[in-house]
Amino acid sequence: MKLHGYYRSSTSYRLRIALNLKGLDYTTVPVNLLQLEQREDAFRTRNPFGGVPMLEAEGRDRAQSMAIIEWLDDRFPERPLLPADTEGRFTVRELSYAVATELHAPLNLKVLQYLKSEFGQSQEAVDRWYRHWLANTLDPLERRLAQLGTGDFLLANPGMFEAVLIPQLYNARRFAYDLSTSPHLARIEDACAGLPAFIAAHPDRQPDTPKED
Missing domain, CATH: 3.40.30.10 (Glutaredoxin)
Structure with a gap:
C-alpha cells in the first residue's frame, strides 16, 4: 500500500x-x-x-x-478499529464523525486560505475562526465523553475515534486552543501519546x- x-x-x-x-x-x-x-x-x-x-x-x-x-x-x-457490538459501533461512529464532519470542513487548509485570499481576513481573524469552530464541537464532545464515563480511551482499546481525535487536538494546540477545560479529551490524548502507533x-x-x- x-x-x-x-x-x-x-x-x-x-x-x-x-x-x-x-x-x-x-x-x-x-x-x-x-x-x-x-x-x-x-x-x-x-x-x-x-x-x-x-x-x-x-x-x-x-x-x-x-x-x-x-x-x-x-x-x-x-x-479492529470498531467494536463488534452494534451499540459500541454507534458510539465510536457518533464521536468520530462529529470530529470528521463538523470540524474538518470549516477548518481545512483551503478554507483558511480562502478566508484570507477572498475575504481579506488577517491571520488573527483566521485563528479566531479556527478556535470558534473547535469549541463548537469539542465542548459537546467533552460532555458526551463525561456522560459515557470513559477511561484512557473511548472503549477498551484505541481505535477509529482516537485516530480521528488526536490529529484534531494536535491542530487545536497549534492554534492555541485552550484544552484545560476538557479533561476527558486531554486524558485520551495523554494515553495515546505514548503508544507506538501514534x-x-x-x-x-x-x-x-x-x-x-
Missing part, C-alpha cells in the same frame, strides 16, 4: 494512525499541499477530489479518509516533515 499524504494534514495523520493500529505496512508518498501538488492534473486524474489522503491499495486509488478507515476494518478485520504517525516523524536548520 502507498499512502499519498501531507505530514501535517489531519486526515493524512488519522489514516497513518489507523494503518499503524492495524499493523499494516505502507509506503508514504508526500503530496505538498502548500505547493498545490494535490491540484495538479496527474493527481486529480487519480483522485478527482483533489485532496489527501489517497491510499493505493489492491489495484485502486482510494480517497476520503473515513471511508478508507472503514474499508480497512472490513478488509483487514484483525486488530508516535510513528506524528507529523514530526514523517518523510516530508521540514528539517530544522
